[in-house]
Amino acid sequence: MMIRHIVLIRFRAEVTEAQIAAMFAELEEIRTKISGVLSITAGRSESPEKIERGYMHGFVVDFDGWDALEAYQTHPDHKALGAKLVAHADGGLDGILVFDLPVGE
Template sequence: MKNTLFLSVIGLLFLATFSCTRSEAPKEETQISDQKMLRHVVLFKFKDSSSVEDVRSVEAAFRNLQNEIPEIKAFEWGTNNSPEGLDDGFTHVFFVSFTSEEDRAVYLPHPKHKEFVEILKPHLDKALVVDYWAEK
């Protein structure tokens, strides 16, 4: 009985180990990561009067732009957690990546981007925006 249980456990471990499929990144993503990317970096400091819900709605609206504007090739964001104390009150950082200056030129006046700015405005204390071509 103990041998049967032991062999069953070993068999299950063997199946679990070798039946897992390896997930591969889509080919398109690999090609994008090999391209030189134009990074549009946006930092926000929100008004003290803005609620957590207000800030979350701004975050969601900004994140959704990648679904609305095809020229956005990559999007990433997070909140500041630097221990250095040099953030000047900025709490949120967003990276929007493009493959060309032409794509950025489409993004900036895009109606969906303008809609986002209108959602942001009542809650924004200050912003800092820099763009650069990523070097490897």
């Protein structure tokens, strides 16, 4: 069963798009270090509905199962990037939403 890991981030106003792009580039680097990562998509919302409520950036990581998600969560590079995201988020951890969705059977 595939696991879709969805992360939405409300960055502080002073965080630049270049800083965000650098953090998302780190996310791509992690991909090469953990087996079971199927895809990573990251970026800024372009929703015509405009109801992001400040969560203008995010990423989705598809894993081939719960074990791969656990390997990602416990990997030191993920922990370092996670700390960086929290440090740049508006309100720290309160500025980040995480949603893990099982897809398929």
